Amino acid sequence: xxxxxxxxxxxxxxxxxxxxxxxxxxxxxxxxxxxxxxxxxxxxxxxxxxxxxxxxxxxxxxxxxxxxxxxxxxxxxxxxxxxxxxxxxxxxxxxxxxxxxxxxxxxxxxxxxxxxxxxxxxxxxxxxxxxxxxxxxxxxxxxxxxxxxxxxxxxxxxxxxxxxxxxxxxxxxxxxxxxxxxxxxxxxxxxxxxxxxxxxxxxxxxxxxxxxxxxx
Numbered sequence: 001x002x003x004x005x006x007x008x009x010x011x012x013x014x015x016x017x018x019x020x021x022x023x024x025x026x027x028x029x030x031x032x033x034x035x036x037x038x039x040x041x042x043x044x045x046x047x048x049x050x051x052x053x054x055x056x057x058x059x060x061x062x063x064x065x066x067x068x069x070x071x072x073x074x075x076x077x078x079x080x081x082x083x084x085x086x087x088x089x090x091x092x093x094x095x096x097x098x099x100x101x102x103x104x105x106x107x108x109x110x111x112x113x114x115x116x117x118x119x120x121x122x123x124x125x126x127x128x129x130x131x132x133x134x135x136x137x138x139x140x141x142x143x144x145x146x147x148x149x150x151x152x153x154x155x156x157x158x159x160x161x162x163x164x165x166x167x168x169x170x171x172x173x174x175x176x177x178x179x180x181x182x183x184x185x186x187x188x189x190x191x192x193x194x195x196x197x198x199x200x201x202x203x204x205x206x207x208x209x210x211x212x213x214x215x216x
Contacts, residue, residue: 017060018184021161024051048133048161052086061183062090063097065159068181069129070097074156076128078103078118080144083133087161091131103128105147118151127156135160135182138169142176162186 025046027034036042051057069077069091075098079088088102103120110116122128128148132141135158145155158173163182170180 014064017064021048021051021057021061022046022184022186024054024057025162046134046162048083049086052090052133052161058086058090059093061087061161062092062094064183065131066091066094066097066100068159069100072129072157074127074129075099076101076103076122076126077131077159078105078120078122078128078144078148078153079131080105080107080147081132081140084131084144087131087133103148105144107147117147118153122153124152124154126154128153129157129159130155130178132158132160133162135163135169135173135180136167138167138172141169142173142178145173145176145178157181 025048027045027047027050029041029043034042034045052061065087069075077088077091077100079085079102085104088104092100092102094100101121101123103118103122106117106119108117130141130144130148132144135141141158141160145158148155155178157179158181160180160182161184163170163180163185165185165187173180
């Protein structure tokens with residue numbers, strides 16, 4: 001979908017949603033102490049659980065994602081980890097675009113009860129899309145897809161909130177047979193993630209949501 005095919009009202013709403021999601025997720029070092037997985041201080045991070053666990057954003061984001069999945073003929077989504085749980089739920093809540101089924105993927109098979117690796121009513125005879133909050137290196141999303149495939153599911157794509165364009169995540173997933181779609185691309189032009197207080201949106205991404213995948 002291009003800008004020309006959108007009404008001015010819809011276009012404006014998509015731009016506002018992308019900016020609001022970004023602004024509410026962004027945590028800077030001036031606000032609180034934040035570190036990378038090695039414990040080293042960093043300048044910023046994106047915590048999508050902040051906006052996605054508020055009802056307004058939960059519904060708005062879920063509606064946009066459900067529309068995209070519906071357009072692709074996808075009715076099953078699955079996620080792994082806290083960043084994905086609210087996204088799965090937000091899509092399932094949008095019944096205007098058909099009935100969706102969701103699943104949560106465990107890191108390891110549960111040792112008791114039903115002993116499942118994948119929880120939920122997902123069907124093996126229909127395609128599944130992995131949802132995640134952030135696409136960076138792509139390894140976490142690919143790990144989720146691999147766990148689903150090990151259980152016999154046909155995983156076709158990955159749908160994320162943010163894509164860090166300076167990383168190789170998109171290429172990694174596409175190399176492994178997954179299409180990739182993101183609400184918003186973030187383009188860090190000059191400074192590394194630990195050197196800047198925020199990951200900048202390029203001018204084009206702020207002005208044209210179809211270029212950030214906001215309006216597909």
